[in-house]
Amino acid sequence: MRAERVTFRDFDWWLLAIALSICAIGILEIYSATQNTSLAGMHWRQMGWVALGLIGMFILARVDYHAVLDHAPLLYLSSLAALVAVLLFGEARYGARSWIFIAGLSLQVSELVKLVIIIVLARFFSEVRTDQLMLADLVKATVLTAVPLGLILLQPDFGTAVMILPALAIGAFLAGLQWKHAVAAILIVLLLLPVGWSMLKPYQKERIYTFFQPEENPQSTGYQTLQSKIAVGSGGFWGKGIGQGSQNQLGFVPVRWSDFIFAAVAEELGFSGVFITLLLLLALLLRLVQHAQRAADRAGMFVVMGVAAVLGIHVLWNVAMVIGYVPVTGIPLPLMSYGGSATLFVFLALGLVMSVRLRRFVN
Amino acid sequence: MSYWFGNEHRLPQARLTFLTYLLVGLFVVLVLGYWKLQVLEADYYAELAERNRIRTVPINAPRGKILDREGRVLVDNYPSFSILLLRDDLREVERTLPQIAAGLNIPEEEIRARLEAARHEPQFRPVVLKHEATPADIAFIEAHRRDLTALELLMVYRRRYPRDGFLAHVIGYVGEASEQQIERSGGRLRPGDIVGKAGLERQYNDILMGTDGLRRLVVNSLGREVGRLDEKEAIPGQPIEITIDYDLQLVAEAGLAGRKGAVVALDPRTGEVLAMVSHPAPDPNLFAIRIPPEEWRRLNEDSDRPMLNRAIQAQLAPGSVFKIMMGAAMLESGVLPERFSVFCPGFGVFYGRTFRCWEKQGHGQVDLHRAIVRSCDVFFYNVGQRLGIDRIAFYAQQLGLGRRTGIDLPGEEAGLVPSAEWKQRALRQPWYAGETISVAIGQGATTATPLQLAYSIGGIASGGVFRQPHLLKNYSPVEEIRFPLAERTVQKLAQGMFGVVNEDGTAQRSRIAGVEFCGKTGTSQLISFDTLRRLGGHLARRFTENAWFVGYAPRINPEVVVAVLVEHGEHGSSAAAPIARDVVKAYYDKKSAREGQRYTVELRHHDPEQATMIAELQPRLAPETVSSAASRTPAVSRRQSAEPGSAHRSTDSGTR
8 A cells, every 4th residue: 555645735625615614504493393393403413414524534535545446246145145134133213214323323325325335346346457337347246235135125215226326337337337237227117117016115105106296195105295395495595594483493494404404405595595505515516526537547437426416416316306396205315314333434434535636737 | 156257148238227217217107297296286285285274163242131121131142153164165965964863953954055055155155054063962963073173162142031931922032044135235244143033123123133253263174173364353232221120020921921913011201112022922932943844834824913013003993992082073173162062872773783882881971081081982983973083093004003103113003094095995995984983983994003092192192293203212213203282182082081980980999099090991892792692602712802901190291101902802892991090090109219209199180271272282173075975885994804794793782
């Protein structure tokens, strides 16, 4: 391993600033959404998670990502073990057995597994020596992803599982995915849809039903979407002000401190707030792509783009879900939704990105 | 570690750039999506958000109390719960309707009908599903707060009426406004509003009914109230004080004691109604809100007709009470001399037909005074024959019969004073002189309500001043119809009625020591005895006689006049007079207690010869028309036409 000659002079302070700005908006809305509920004070805990994440990020930034990739097999096996452990001993929350207690903190293992999958896929794709991705490699990568994904589906945590797929897709795409394989993969997915449908839980089916016919059952997920849309729409251009959103404050918006936090932002800060927040999120993601483009090697690029893919799909899906463009799945908005594991994951992922960034100049 | 550095492949910049554009493109789509919602459709969603958080709940305004003349509470309110169906979210209502119907035990169609009826109402106004929620209903609603959000409980004030039908016909009752009432109210009434449906509740609904307020609540997603926006206060209805004297009413109700009939007590000096009973009466508490259809049918189909306020709606032959009007007509018209007398052998023959007196042995030689005291039919047959129907009709009408008294209660009937002109108009038949003979003793087509008889007798004893009976204490203006009677006429008739009670009259057992209690009995036959015999014993009670008594005190310018009707009461003297006596006695007992003095009977005889005419009271004369040609055919009256076999009613015993 090369000598560590990195300095924090090269640290991407802009990226950090953007990330913390997004966190600030999130914490503000967590405060606003929970101030009059039994969850009041949750924003302090979120700040704690952000602080913890920052420490993790700085530590990880110092570590050479190549070293991390070296341990990919170990990480991979450990996470499989952890997922199995969660299935056996985990604690169920919101109907999914995905939580485990470590040192007094409850952790959502699948959040950290996302990170491992990014690392494993980066390692795998960086070892591909051809310009074009061979079918055998594609299948191998798919299998590598499918095993933990399957375990997460068993929890069952459909949302998180689906959010991992873009890491595979983007990775394969950058590794030289051939169009014919892409078309074939899409066809296979389409053919497997009926099988997958039959494996869905009733509530998942309902979510998909109501997505296509939201008016039919206003009391369930369609109702959630409707209330979310009302919150967004009624916010208008300038918003109702912090703590002033009736949809938010009176609890019409479901889990408004977590998955639907963007609805709270939209209601209380208006379109102007939405626009600024989306700009920040886009800036974050574009900055990641930029780092990928400037990475010292393919391994670095795959690490960064893996992070970008997972964060990107979270952001896009969540923001689209709030206005009813995609079905409701329980996925958080990175850096904004309340949640320790999710916040930790994002900062650790950003730590990996920093690690790549700090080593962009090949010497 | 060689694999790290052996990798000299260039990065896939093109594909990275492609991903950049893809990312930016997707963000643009999302920004446009938010733009659409927050800028283009902001107003629509703002309205939805408002509707979400604001719930409008009506505040029930209590109806005004009803107090008796001394301020005692007759009708007041008690709090109860109504079940409301909120229509803010009709889809939600539609979805949960079967569950609501099952849980509250209301047919689904009924709920739909109610929603339909309120279709044109503002959507924020809820529909009343059920008044008087049971504990089970309340438990059901509380248990389903979260999933049946369209249900709401509303505290409302309900009417508490006296029990067992006490004063029921006077007070009336309330119920949901009918469609016609809503239409006629000009926007004041809305579907589901509780309004007076009968009696004073209906007559003075505008005073009694308050104006409901509105409260706009901020509710959270569970429908729980978290704050109040504003409130339009409910304006309670005004109380009304009525002229009924609770004590007299009690006596009157007790007097009738379950028999069918009516009692009306008036103060002729003012027109105030002191007591009014009609029996049988429904208990208004039973259907104060919404009466079950079968109960309503039962009440309306009951042959005893409990829904009828007999005091103002029973139109019955006045019988011998009518002899007072006859006496007035005789004296005022001057057709017969005051000393006119006839010999009563127990019957009289007119137009070839025999008309009997109730006293088979006959009364011997009787003048007007004796004829009133003993209620001689033959005397009045003769008077009637000589006066003729048109003169009788004129005086009867002037003295308050055949027209509504104008009491402030809905549904008063006018009764009927038959005349040649009336018969021609109504039955398209000429008047037969024989009918006049029946009319002369208050039979035939003649009908009057108990109120009319009290009004008329009270007016006659007051010298011909008829004051509009009313129940509202500060009723104004009280209509006053004057048909001035000669003082002598008044004295003569009053003396006769004094004799009915205080001489050897038909009501001599109803004297009150110390009170100048006067009156006139009456017994009106419903059908002839012949018919009765044919129908058989089991129907006898249904078709016997109505007992009347109209009593008053003191003798001239009375303070209280009481008309009593006891249906199938056989005789006015035995059935009706004691009730009137009790009411008058109660009146004087109260007065004595109040003023600390006893009233004594003036036992001096009024000599008509010594009485002086009051100069300014010039009696009006009846039209000098001659009754139509005599006929052997007896009259066919309105009621008789329904009973073809009973056409000869007046042939049997008369009335007393």
